[in-house]
Amino acid sequence: MExxxxxxxxxxxxxxIFVGYYVVWSVTPSLxxxxxxxxxxxxxVIIVGAIVAASGLTSQTGFELSNILGFVAxxxxxxxxxxGFLVTQRMLRMYRKKKKEKVK
Amino acid sequence: MTSNLAASLYLISGxxxxxxxxxxxxxxxxxxxxxFGILGMAIAIIVTFLFVNISFxxxxxxxxxxxxxxxxxxxxxxxISMTAMPxxxxxxxSLVGLAAVLVALSAFYNPEAFGLGTLNNIKTASLxxxxxxxxxxxxxxxxxxxxxxxxxGLMSGSPITFKGQHLLNLLIGIGIVSLIIYITINQSSYIFxxxxxGSFLIGIFLIIPIGGADMPVVISMLNSYSxxxxxxxxFTLENTALIITGALVGSSGAILxxxxxxxxxxxxxxxILGGFGGTDVKLQKDKDRKPVKSGNAEDAAxxxxxxxxVIIVPGYGMAxxxxxxxxxxxxxxxxxxxxxVKYAVHPVAGRMPGHMNVLLAEANVPYDEVFEQENIxxxxxxxxxxxVIGANDVTxxxxxxxxxxxxxxxxxxxxxxxxxxxxxxxxxxxGYAGIDNELFYRDNTLMLFADAKKMTEDIxxxxx
Numbered sequence: 001m002e003x004x005x006x007x008x009x010x011x012x013x014x015x016x017i018f019v020g021y022y023v024v025w026s027v028t029p030s031l032x033x034x035x036x037x038x039x040x041x042x043x044x045v046i047i048v049g050a051i052v053a054a055s056g057l058t059s060q061t062g063f064e065l066s067n068i069l070g071f072v073a074x075x076x077x078x079x080x081x082x083x084g085f086l087v088t089q090r091m092l093r094m095y096r097k098k099k100k101e102k103v104k
Numbered sequence: 105m106t107s108n109l110a111a112s113l114y115l116i117s118g119x120x121x122x123x124x125x126x127x128x129x130x131x132x133x134x135x136x137x138x139x140f141g142i143l144g145m146a147i148a149i150i151v152t153f154l155f156v157n158i159s160f161x162x163x164x165x166x167x168x169x170x171x172x173x174x175x176x177x178x179x180x181x182x183x184i185s186m187t188a189m190p191x192x193x194x195x196x197x198s199l200v201g202l203a204a205v206l207v208a209l210s211a212f213y214n215p216e217a218f219g220l221g222t223l224n225n226i227k228t229a230s231l232x233x234x235x236x237x238x239x240x241x242x243x244x245x246x247x248x249x250x251x252x253x254x255x256x257g258l259m260s261g262s263p264i265t266f267k268g269q270h271l272l273n274l275l276i277g278i279g280i281v282s283l284i285i286y287i288t289i290n291q292s293s294y295i296f297x298x299x300x301x302g303s304f305l306i307g308i309f310l311i312i313p314i315g316g317a318d319m320p321v322v323i324s325m326l327n328s329y330s331x332x333x334x335x336x337x338x339f340t341l342e343n344t345a346l347i348i349t350g351a352l353v354g355s356s357g358a359i360l361x362x363x364x365x366x367x368x369x370x371x372x373x374x375x376i377l378g379g380f381g382g383t384d385v386k387l388q389k390d391k392d393r394k395p396v397k398s399g400n401a402e403d404a405a406x407x408x409x410x411x412x413x414v415i416i417v418p419g420y421g422m423a424x425x426x427x428x429x430x431x432x433x434x435x436x437x438x439x440x441x442x443x444x445v446k447y448a449v450h451p452v453a454g455r456m457p458g459h460m461n462v463l464l465a466e467a468n469v470p471y472d473e474v475f476e477q478e479n480i481x482x483x484x485x486x487x488x489x490x491x492v493i494g495a496n497d498v499t500x501x502x503x504x505x506x507x508x509x510x511x512x513x514x515x516x517x518x519x520x521x522x523x524x525x526x527x528x529x530x531x532x533x534x535g536y537a538g539i540d541n542e543l544f545y546r547d548n549t550l551m552l553f554a555d556a557k558k559m560t561e562d563i564x565x566x567x568x
Contacts, residue, residue: 013351029457093135098329
């Protein structure tokens, strides 16, 4: 019997939870705030769905409700992607070791 | 682009996201990690552009939407002050939640575009996935909005409770589950709308009873929800990048919530059920209160000048007063006089995980001078002065001695063991848990009643 592709996705999902579990435990507590902002940014990969929604062809010529919802979702996700990665970068740049900063 | 190639590239982008989180294991590798994250996102977006059939008109609109969102995001990222990080993160969570709801709605109205069947004839599995994704997304959205309002001070931080609250939540919860089952049988867009409204409501009800200082748990929990919402949508879209990311973010938020709960020695459920702290907790007034020794900046400066080691214990009060730069200046001054200075950070200090560390980093405090609780607690006994600025409950020895206390069992910083203690506080008012701190009345404690920033600046003047 052929395996339902859903099972493959479920396997990826289950294994990713475990990967996430071990990777996140290894994050140093002092970087927990950047961890939150970067997870925020990457979860906005939902923009992929928003692009599909926005571009979905419909029988009519104009945009339909489903397309408009997609455009709004793109805006929201884009705020998050740019905002999330850039604010993370800004925070991470502030973490300095002793000595090094005196040279600057 | 073929489906197989697209799927492989999505997988790569998922792996890059894993590396982005992996980079955060140390500050040195963290910037590279963030770069991997950006790369992963760029790949995912470009693949989608190449894979999906986009008409020229839509493409223009999509790029415009991207540009609008991108410029808003960039502006926020550069303008936001570091003390406002908790509310920023809460605000960002709400956007992920809302985006998930919108994508699910769009898929519901136009399933052909997503390859999920036709309107009113969507595959059952997809219906379940998109209903769950939409529902969690909606809870994330309103929950994060409430968290944002509380953190931004637009709404009182004290818990809002009413009779029958838990029963109401339970009923809405059961309602949501039954609606999801109903939708799989009868694909009514009307019911789908009710499902989303119900989820919006429960998101509000879940967060209003939770008080201000429990916000670290709330933010982490909403972080986790936004991940599960993304994963739900990922299953609907059959997209590996989204599934991997959703799982990563979901487990990340769950672990952070666990760490925060452990830092307070409270169960996750007691935090979620709420009603803890705030103004309604009655104070047990001590009839024969011992006198309090209070001092001024000069006394504090004198005490620290004659010390050989100082540990600074920052808390939420430091963030409120924006005193982190003044604190670092004070530490620099002490170091110039050959005094050893370290910082001790409690896991739940501030309003989100790692809040204090970011503020200290902003003030140019090297991260290797900042220690977590378990790594510094033994040092207090050999320390001359503990300088507590804006922290209270996390230093209260009652957590060890009095089983009746609401914070009993919470791991605390052993500030009491140091030779003398300086407390910068506005007044003798109790902390968030509504209990008195017996440290205030000890002989070796000197209370410095003032605004945290002003007091620290005054101390710096007297150190010179």
